Amino acid sequence: MSEGENSGGDDEQPSDIGTVSLVGSGPGDPDLLTVKAAELIESADVVLHDKLPGPEILGRIPEEKREDVGKRAGGEWTPQEYTNRRLVELAREGKSVVRLKGGDPFVFGRGGEEAEHLAEAGIPFEVVPGVTSAIAGPAVAGIPVTHRDHASSVSFVTGHEDPTKEESAVDWDALAATGGTIVVLMGVGKLPAYTAELRDAGLDGDTPVALVERATWPDMRVATGTLDTIVDVRDEAGIEPPAITVIGDVAAPRDRVVEFLENDERRGDGA
Template sequence: MAENPAYPVGLRLTGRRVVVLGGGQVAQRRLPALIAAGADILLVSPEATPSVEAMADAGEISWERRPYREGDLADAWYALIATSDTEANTEASAEAERHRVWCVRSDDADKATAWTPATGTSEGVTVAVLTTNAKGRDPRHTAAIRDAVVEGLRDGTLVAPHHRTRTPGVALVGGGPGDPDLITVRGRRLLAEADVVIADRLGPRDLLAELPPHVEVIDAAKIPYGRYMAQEAINNALIEHAKQGKSVVRLKGGDPYVFGRGMEELQALAEAGIPCTVVPGISSSISVPGAAGIPVTHRGVAHEFTVVSGHVAPDDERSLVDWPSLAKLTGTLVILMGVDKIGKIAETLVAHGKPADTPVALVQEGTTAAQRRVDATLETVAETVRTQEVKPPAVIVIGEVVTVGPRTSA
């Protein structure tokens, strides 16, 4: 056979007969894609794996429990030959050739008339990687290329711009606690596809350097507020850019709905008729303690954890937190945005029954290269913050879980 390259093509198999010979591991791997393609599938095999049998029981495929026999491929559009009987495979391959049925052989690719590429999907796009000729075929290499391309499309490291009109709108993306690797795959992809990014100070800043040069990056802290309150100005910036037909990402630290005012932005966009997508993020309330070696729950120590905003002191009339009740809980208390109020918070908890020697950990710049952990107790935490010069952003963990694990951060 001449060593000409294979000609790649996408088969539209909806409602068309596909015959699969053999019900083993090869069929188990290939059948789901054929089912997804809408093919009318006939499996011919005396036996099948439990997974393949389940497909037949569910009515996704038809199964004739017998060996291959002449004539099985007469009405097929496509055939997958994957039995353990070499003689049967050869006979079936010859029948496929006579009937001009494209045929894949798992036991001898050189004698097949078609090859199955390594495939993957991302946002409605199928990536198929195929060796150019039979000599030197390396399925693991093609699979590795497939994986690299698909992963790049999914996480935004491989940017493929849309050239047709996109629906303008806003995505509220939770960027995670700070480490750029901790943003979700979807969040990273939307970030790579954005025209405008309005970023918080606490968002993963390193990701902004990876954006294409045409992307406009706006620091939310520097938006001119004029007569508006800060949040109103941000809302208006989101609306104005979206109305210009741009794809806008609002990049936030942590999760948009955990003290991130994400719902306020969503409501403003809804009132303006702007479509909005919300992409959850990893909250610093869990991830930052974990990065510092602190589990927020632990068997026999804490069966619950409570996350509280500490931006308003306990004695402030604006506070919505029931601090006396929190003092009575035996679980873990996680406080965000509370560094400058921790003295008053600790005093209030102790006044309402929390032991003064309750362990406290403050984790500054969690998950980043500058991560720093400082330990104290409720009695000493105010002085510790002052002498150790603990600065925001820092997550404060109060409870016995602080002493459970080994220290993983200085």
């Protein structure tokens, strides 16, 4: 869907202007790319990528057409303003550009901001959804985010808000009262803060919690505990970003599901 083709911007656009595709790469396993995402990555002149697309996906893209514009908590980073400007520059050079993001481009990925910028600049663009890690991460760890017996609702929360905000926009009291499953993305560093807030809001300290690090990547790890113990579990296991936190009763049956999946002899035989 070319949402930016007639959206204002510069009236002096060149006739051979290129296009931008805001593409979700899914949780990282190349087999979980959508068909359209794989085709666009293959045909693009330039791929501007985050740190979160899996190493196998990035490894398939020729170095000469890759540009790393990723960010890491507490580490190297590329200003969002630079990425916005670079997308417009490349399109105005007539390039076919893929802006490759982990998960889905519009789920805590700042894809909405990039879409607005492209529309304002009059750059043709499309959005290619991806499998969000908020669902895929727990799933590959054997955790359904909803379950008939355990959770009829799920809330997706960012654990890494805009640092310029004067106060958090996340209402942990309301989340604790709502029940269901809470999935926190980019929240490993602030785990002590929000688990404490949830306990203070009345959520039982025995509530199951799982941490899924690098979901679907070759070095994926999972650590489990409770609201009371998960910070110590994180520290002992050395869980680091990127990781997803799953809070709720859905995390409890994980061991049974994983044991079955690992022991099912039919897996890999087309069953």
